[in-house]
Amino acid sequence: MVKTLGSILSAATTLTALGVITAAWIGSTRLIVPNRPALEPRHFEVLSDPSDHGMALESIESKTHDGFVLKGFLVTKSPSMGLAAQTREMMSRLGGREVSPKATPRGTIFLLHGRGGRKEDMLWIAKRFVAADFRCLVYDSRAHGQSEGDHCTYGKDEVRDLQSLITKTSNHLSTRSESIGPVGLFGVSLGAAVALQASDLDAVGAVVAVSSFSSLSEVVTYSGRKLIHRHLPDPFIQAALSLGGWRADFYPSASSPLSALIKVDTPLFLVHGERDGVIPISHGRRLFEASRSDRKSWNPIPEGEHGNVLATGGDDLYEKMILFYLETLTLQGVGTT
Secondary structure (H helix, E strand, O other): OHHHHHHHHHHHHHHHHHHHHHHHHHHHHHHHOOOOOOOOHHHHHHHHOHHHHOEEEEEEEEEOOOOOEEEEEEEEEOOOOOOOHHHHHHHHHHHHOOOOOOOOOOOEEEEEOOOOOOHHHHHHHHHHHHHHOOEEEEEOOOOOOOOOOOOOOOOHHHHHHHHHHHHHHHHHHHOOOOOOOOEEEEEEOHHHHHHHHOOOOOOEEEEEEEOOOOOHHHHHHHHHHHHOOOOOOHHHHHHHHHHHHHHHOOOHHHOOHHHHHOOOOOOEEEEEEOOOOOOOHHHHHHHHHHOOOOOEEEEEEOOOOOOOHHHHHHHHHHHHHHHHHHHHHOOOOOOOO
16 A cells, blocks of 8 residues: 555656646747747738838848848838838928938848747838938848747847848948948847847947846746746746756846846937836836936836837837937937927
């Protein structure tokens, strides 16, 4: 009887351990393997006639240090715009600020999408930025969209990818006697976290970060307890993080935009929704407080949630972001009326 009871307990312990390991494996997979959603009808609409949205698109590719191909678009203002309602509206707003059109791009802004996003999502942002004659580079991050790669590393490889893409874009433009000009970064969610971690790159002149986390470990803990159970044990969360880091070859604890900002003084424009249920606004506040820059701007959006903060802020927010880039990248003074 005792022997039988011992066998049962041993089997139960083994099954429990296997269950924990399996759950941690599933959790780590969700962490490092993003969804790759298909193109949506709104994407096809823009891609079929970009000039009707104020843009001209040029395909560009870049190879990462570990051999993956990243796919992107160089985006400029179309010389023969169609309806282009949002681009024209922003051009009108900027004209009221005494921002004159330029015959050549003022600089280049690299747009980084969020986890599970794709480059086509960022065209809705680019169509406003080209109104100020900024060239934009939108691209699929590794393991996203049309780009190669299996795992997301939350900054470790993505920062190196961005550096390579900046160099590739500069060299590509120089072959036709164009300059990349001043470089700005724009990121949403994961893309914002990567942009902040890349803010010390020599080429980067300014960063706009929308809905960024301050540290990966903290936001994973928050999400796990919100989505699975509010009393989800910390050891399980740490096991999933460690397993994900081992599988994708990075240290989750090192993915910390907060730590990155402490070391640099790059001009910074932070946006965060006050109703963000994915990454609480407290992350954004801490990032703003940590920044050493004497040119930083904190922009909470009262009704903004994680997925709609830009739409909620609307053209007023886009105008503020563009003016920030004009002032920090081109040193152009703008009217305030």
